Amino acid sequence: MCTDCGCAPPQPEHDHKHDHASRKIRVEENLLAKNQRLAMANRASFAAHQLFVLNLVSSPGSGKTSILERTLTDLKGKISFTVLEGDQQTDNDAERIAATGAPVKQVNTGAGCHLDAHMVGHGVEGLDLAAADILMIENVGNLVCPASFDLGEDHKVAVLSVTEGEDKPLKYPQMFQAADLMLINKIDLLPYLRFDIEGCKAFARQVNPQIKIIELSCHSGDGMTEWYDWLKAGVAGKRRLVSSL
Numbered sequence: 001m002c003t004d005c006g007c008a009p010p011q012p013e014h015d016h017k018h019d020h021a022s023r024k025i026r027v028e029e030n031l032l033a034k035n036q037r038l039a040m041a042n043r044a045s046f047a048a049h050q051l052f053v054l055n056l057v058s059s060p061g062s063g064k065t066s067i068l069e070r071t072l073t074d075l076k077g078k079i080s081f082t083v084l085e086g087d088q089q090t091d092n093d094a095e096r097i098a099a100t101g102a103p104v105k106q107v108n109t110g111a112g113c114h115l116d117a118h119m120v121g122h123g124v125e126g127l128d129l130a131a132a133d134i135l136m137i138e139n140v141g142n143l144v145c146p147a148s149f150d151l152g153e154d155h156k157v158a159v160l161s162v163t164e165g166e167d168k169p170l171k172y173p174q175m176f177q178a179a180d181l182m183l184i185n186k187i188d189l190l191p192y193l194r195f196d197i198e199g200c201k202a203f204a205r206q207v208n209p210q211i212k213i214i215e216l217s218c219h220s221g222d223g224m225t226e227w228y229d230w231l232k233a234g235v236a237g238k239r240r241l242v243s244s245l
């Protein structure tokens, strides 16, 4: 259960009357407005370091950490990364990232089901942002709440693995609307599944006609070059933008 984003189970009925719906909307508006202010502050600080910042979002287990592990290893010496890992509990993912040699910090959200801009602002305090080209933020595995929270990133990247079913962009449209890139991961498993990959892409484009889509497998390596090219273009674009100011 989320402690602050309103996804708690319904409360039991009681006999006095007050306007639950409008109060909930007000609280959410305040919460999101505060988050937006902090996200703008994060964005300004990231821009000062010419950082390309990505917010990786997905359901649990789609392969976010695995994609990061392979990316950090393959691009070592070419692009420098720093990583913020978000999970409710454990520092398992941070340990996996640290094993690649990249700087990493873990943020535990406890009962919270998403990272917010405040957690990210403090989370990056111990990281040397000036030394990095890309800040990768791995959000808590959850296809719902992270869609509503701007962290100050350049792009949300939604990871969807082929074991989850092709209908997910239609069932969780907010996430796929908020993302600029969708990575369809685990395509090495396609021969064993009934997953309509063209249908999945059509559903994603139905909710977000602009979304870019890359099919890949971080196990086999298929499609990883296209992802790396997208990252390199993002880093180059950020440097050009800053040098033209």
Ligand SMILES: Nc1nc2c(ncn2[C@@H]2O[C@H](COP(=O)(O)OP(=O)(O)OP(=O)(O)O)[C@@H](O)[C@H]2O)c(=O)[nH]1
Pocket: 058, 059, 060, 061, 062, 063, 064, 065, 066, 067, 093, 140, 141, 185, 186, 187, 188, 189, 216, 217, 218, 219, 220
């Ligand atoms: N076959 C196959 N398995 C994969 C691939 N990528 C990840 N996996 C497996 O999927 C499982 C979950 O991967 P993780 O990288 O931990 O997923 P995650 O999205 O970081 O998970 P959370 O942080 O818990 O949300 C692991 O058993 C991985 O080995 C892939 O490309 N192909």
Ligand SMILES: [Zn+2]
Pocket: 001, 002, 005, 006, 007, 113, 145
């Ligand atoms: Zn929630």
Ligand SMILES: [Zn+2]
Pocket: 064, 065, 066, 093, 138
């Ligand atoms: Zn992970």
